Amino acid sequence: MAGVIGGNVAGWISDLFFQSRRAPAAGGLYALLTVGIVLMIFTLGGTTNQVGWVGKNEQVLKKDDIILEVAGTGDLADWPAVSKAFACIPAICEGEGVVWDVENCLCTSSPKRTAENLVVSDGTIKLLVERNGEKVELSMNDPLKVGRAGDSRRLSAGPVLTLTPFxxxxxxxxxxxxxxxxxxxLSGTATMDFGGRKGAATAVGMIDGFVYLGTAVQSISLGYLTTKNWHYWPFFLLPFAILGFVLLLRIWNAKPGKK
Known part of the structure; x- marks a missing residue:
């Protein structure tokens, strides 16, 4: 829906209000991007250690449980801490050369850090939760008592968020x-305007090439940053939105000539 509205409205605004100048319309969209990205900083919010939902096969945890301890690990202030405590219980790793990576908390043949004499899971995971105002001890079947290379342990539940995702x-x-x-x-209309009959294909190819280059850079960069903290997401996007607006100023008054 955003694609259909965005493309049509942008072209309509360019022709109706800016005499077919593409830069002012695109500049307005870049300004919208910049404002939206800045507001993202205040809407990402955080998580709690309270269960907001559980998977359909989860039979131990219940919605609204507050997780206090996982396998003896306490001070779980938010969901990343809960997930880490759950994931980092050592498992038995199968396969030649496959060991438990104590830094990344998974079975792998190329660990960043290992440890000797690890106390591996016995098949159950002890939890301490607060339920209806009372502390309750729970015992959960370990979903990763034995794992192969690449296997990690995930909790089939999610947290209560500090802000609504709306x-x-x-x-x-x-x-x-x-x-x-x-x-x-820029990739469709402007390239046809300024590339002309002979150069349109080259102009489109160059613009689209940079689009896919940006996608590649973003996939690697955001893939790394968001594993650390999702709050890095808008700060990564913001410089590109500002740079796009600044570059458009150079062609602000440019209009396609008659060819």
Missing amino acids: FMGVLMFLISLGVIGTHGL
Whole structure:
């Protein structure tokens, strides 16, 4: 929906209000991107150690449980701490050369760090939770008592968030509108305007090439940053939105000539 609206509205605004100048319309979309990304910083929020939902096969934890300890590990202030405590219980690793990586908490043949005499899981995981105002000890079957290379342990539940995701959803729609509208103007319309009959294919190819180059850089960079903390996400995007707007200033008054 954002793609359909973004591309059509951007072209309509360019022709109706800016005499077919593409830069002002695209600049407005970059401004929308910048504002949306800045607002993202305040809508990402955080997590708690309270269970917000459980998987359909989860029979031990219940919604609204507050997880206090996992296998003796306490001070679990938020969900990343809960997930780490759950994931980092050593498992028996099968396969030649496959060992438990104590840093990444998984079975692997190329560990970053190993340890001797690890106390591996006995098949059950002890939990201490607060349920209906009372502390309750629970015993959960270990989903990863024995693992192969690449296997890690995940909790079939999710947290209560500190902020509603509704605002983030609205911002994602607006940001998607800006991204796809800008792409439509610059990669589609502007390349035809300024490339002409003979150079249109080259212009489109160059613009699209940089689009996919950006996608490649983003996939690697955000893949790394978001594993550390999702709050890095908007800070990574913001410089590109500002740079796009600044570069458009150079062609702000450019219009396609008659060819």
